[in-house]
Amino acid sequence: MRLTPGRLVAGAVALALLSGITGGLLGAAVSGSGGDGRPAAAAATGGTACDVTQVAATVFPSLVTINVRRGATGGLGSGSVLDRDGNILTNDHVIAPAFGAGTTPATITVDFARGASEVPATVVGRDPATDLAVLRVDPAAATLTPIAIGDSSALVVGQPVVAAGSPLGLNSTITAGVVSALNRWIDVGDGAEPAALVNAVQTDAAVNQGNSGGPLTDCAGRQVGVNSAGAQPPEGGGGSIGLNFAIPIDFALSVAEQLIGDKKATHPVIGVMSVSVTDEIARSTGLPRGALVEQVVPGFGAARAGMRPGDVITQVGGTAVNGTDQMLVAIRTHKPGDTVDVRFSRGGSAQTAQVPVTEP
Structure with missing residues (x-):
């Protein structure tokens, strides 16, 4: 749209960029609750x-206001506490003023909606292609409620x-x-x-x-x-x-998981543009829940594997998907150069393709 x-x-x-304007070209890997104190x-x-x-x-105990100052310029935005290690999720464009041209050092501080103010924050990682970033504050500097x-x-x-x-x-x-x-x-x-x-x-x-x-x-x-x-x-x-x-x-x-773990996000893709088959769409069309392929991008893995518009992707690499978001997450667990099993429905028939994973 x-x-x-x-x-x-x-x-x-x-x-x-390409990875930002083609829905099915993005991917991602997410982990559940672990020892970091993040709720499941x-x-x-x-x-x-x-x-x-x-x-x-x-x-409100998990909400923060983010203040960025760089000389006479700056920015302001919001974020949410991800874990008790002090990681905070926000948009990349909120912190982008800290990375403009010039030599003036930038400062980023965080005000907790229900807690400390002007807590210094550092940038863990940023990914302009997805407009996401992760900041971190010292866990001892504030009460952290993920x-x-x-x-x-x-x-x-x-x-x-x-x-x-x-x-x-x-x-x-x-x-x-x-x-x-x-x-x-x-x-x-x-x-x-x-x-x-x-x-x-x-x-x-x-x-x-x-x-x-x-x-x-x-x-x-x-x-x-x-x-x-x-x-x-x-x-x-x-x-x-x-x-x-x-x-x-x-x-x-x-994306945040990658920024926290690797300080950067990769964008493995299979080369499809898709929309989610919701329960409502599934009931009205008879399609299975999954990611409905609207376009197959020439030269990428899905095209080379013979996938077509109208296919409904239901599983990627053994992970069931019921929509585009979950497809993106499943793709992101793989690296460019991998080949992944993709299960899909075509005309009511279940099929499987070996799809190369690449970068945009």
């Missing part, structure tokens, strides 16, 4: 209206969600809405700079400048997305108009 009627603002800078993933909550008061009480992680692949249209962050620097702000749509491809490029949000969660929960990097949560206070973009009318001059977008947490967390 290309958003042509208006413009997107930061909370609004986003993904770039849980299914998203749908259906009933949120008790927003309870969501706020649950989320946010609970939800399941973005379980989100459904109409499900209540809550956004938390620091719009315009007003920290500890919470807004409520619903999942308006799923699997959005949003062009947020500016002039010669291509950029896009891939497979984004669309919500009408208000997201304004400063919300970037903060959590989008379900009604249990579990993070299901990273708030990243908000639309404005072409003439500008306003705040949220109810068209806002978040990076799914399944994918965001997988």
